[in-house]
Amino acid sequence: MSEISTNFTERTIEYEQLLLDFKVLLKNNNLKFTIQREVILECLYNSDEHLTPESLHNILQNKYPDLKIGIATVYRTLSLLEDSKIVTSLSFGAQGKKYELGAKxxxxxxxxxxxxxxxxxxxxxxxxxxxxxxxxxxxxxxxxxxxxxxxxxxxxxx
Amino acid sequence: MSEISTNFTERTIEYEQLLLDFKVLLKNNNLKFTIQREVILECLYNSDEHLTPESLHNILQNKYPDLKIGIATVYRTLSLLEDSKIVTSLSFGAQGKKYELGAKxxxxxxxxxxxxxxxxxxxxxxxxxxxxxxxxxxxxxxxxxxxxxxxxxxxxxx
DNA sequence: TCTTTTTTTGAAATATATTATCATTATCGC
DNA sequence: GCGATAATGATAATATATTTCAAAAAAAGA
Known part of the structure; x- marks a missing residue:
């Protein structure tokens, strides 16, 4: 069992709803709810900016260093969220794809x-x-x- | 001197104008008008689809095999055209950037x-x-x- | 035209971004 | 807790993009 606390800065009703939807989606597809998936969603929710996989990974490494979250997990989770229409990816101009929550x-x-x-x-x-x-x-x-x-x-x- | 013929399928007034603008742009920036730059512009003009650097390179290799155009030249020319606002890059969904003529x-x-x-x-x-x-x-x-x-x-x- | 100067080129090396593999660990229903 | 299954991180493998550099081509000048 993990000792990591997610230590959310905000837990609005809106976020709780989003999280619940995500859990239902996972269950319906025989996927598991993991701490990594939770912190990625939470980070996207609390960020005002559009995040690249790279920047998201950096933020998570700083915020939850004990999780030692891998870049591959970030990519995998973003693909999952995109396929599920929970986030949208954009890619304008130069530097790579950026993701944003699409529920807003x-x-x-x-x-x-x-x-x-x-x-x-x-x-x-x-x-x-x-x-x-x-x-x-x-x-x-x-x-x-x-x-x-x-x-x-x-x-x-x- | 090159023996390559560009063998354009269409040479509309619109295209001639585009080509002229391009030549002026090049001259104003002390850049040179090359056969490679010409065929890339021509290929973008005659394509209905949005092309990736990769697909553009393939098309050019088939259409002008004797030119042996390098992928680096395709990337360089697309960047030049994009900086000059002659083409626009887009990126829908999954992989990589796509380019289209933006002069219209x-x-x-x-x-x-x-x-x-x-x-x-x-x-x-x-x-x-x-x-x-x-x-x-x-x-x-x-x-x-x-x-x-x-x-x-x-x-x-x- | 020929010569000089400058830019561009292709090929290969390098850098960056993304995805796949796999042994280990975590989740979840019972 | 136990067992079945899925997810994870590390890293290898790909894919995508950029840089380097010697040779070739284009423009400018005579």
Missing amino acids: DHHDHLICTECGDITEFVDDQIEKKQHQIADKLGFKMLDHSMQIYGICQSCQQK | DHHDHLICTECGDITEFVDDQIEKKQHQIADKLGFKMLDHSMQIYGICQSCQQK
């Missing part, structure tokens, strides 16, 4: 073509407009994605 | 998840809104892409 509200992305940084935003008017356009063209809208490319504030100052 | 008009797409049909549209209000959002967040907007996924009219009738 729908949002679009501003992507810096210089540093690869990704900022999220939501705009109700655009959401509405998209529905209008789909309707007008006799299209049954299921999902959408939008990216704005450009140069972020800090890169402009360089 | 803004591409907003309605994509049918049933039949794969793609309809283009432009909406001024959305374009404006995007600029407003970028401005508000101190972001210098260069480009954008938007996709709406759903079911098209004819697939709904089936």
Whole structure:
């Protein structure tokens, strides 16, 4: 039995729900709920940024050094979460794939073509407009994605 | 002097313009116009699909075997074209980056998840809104892409 | 045209990212 | 707790991308 405490900084209702959904999903597929899978989900939940497998691995190594979590486990878990539509992977510009929890509200992305940084935003008017356009063209809208490319504030100052 | 003929299947006005722009760009940056750079641009122009560096390399090896074009040259040229905003790289789902020519008009797409049909549209209000959002967040907007996924009219009738 | 200067090239080496293998360990139903 | 099964970390194997460098090609000048 592990002595590791997950020591969550936040345990919101929303997170509890997400965790429960994850457990149900695992059970339905004869997969096991492990401490590694839990801390990866928790880390994604508590992070505001889009994480690469590498950065996620670093964070986890610092936060839970006794777990000695392997990079392979991070990759495997991210694939599992992506297949299960719990996280979404993005890959814009230069540096590799980035993952984000997909359970939150729908949002679009501003992507810096210089540093690869990704900022999220939501705009109700655009959401509405998209529905209008789909309707007008006799299209049954299921999902959408939008990216704005450009140069972020800090890169402009360089 | 090379004996290779580029043997273009199509040489539209649009392509000639693109090629000219490319030549001007090269000259302005003290770069040289090479047969390799030309066939890569031509191949991207004549392809309907999004190409990976790998697939582009294969196509070029088959089409111009005597050129013996190296994979490094493909990567280098794609980076150059991307930096110059002539092509855009995308990365959907699993493996690696894909490139497409980005010189055309803004591409907003309605994509049918049933039949794969793609309809283009432009909406001024959305374009404006995007600029407003970028401005508000101190972001210098260069480009954008938007996709709406759903079911098209004819697939709904089936 | 020929010569000089500079850039580009292909091949190979290197670096980085991702996936597979496998012996060991953990989970979970009983 | 026990046994069946799945997951783990370490590391090997692949896949993907970039760098190096001598030779070749392109542009500029005469």
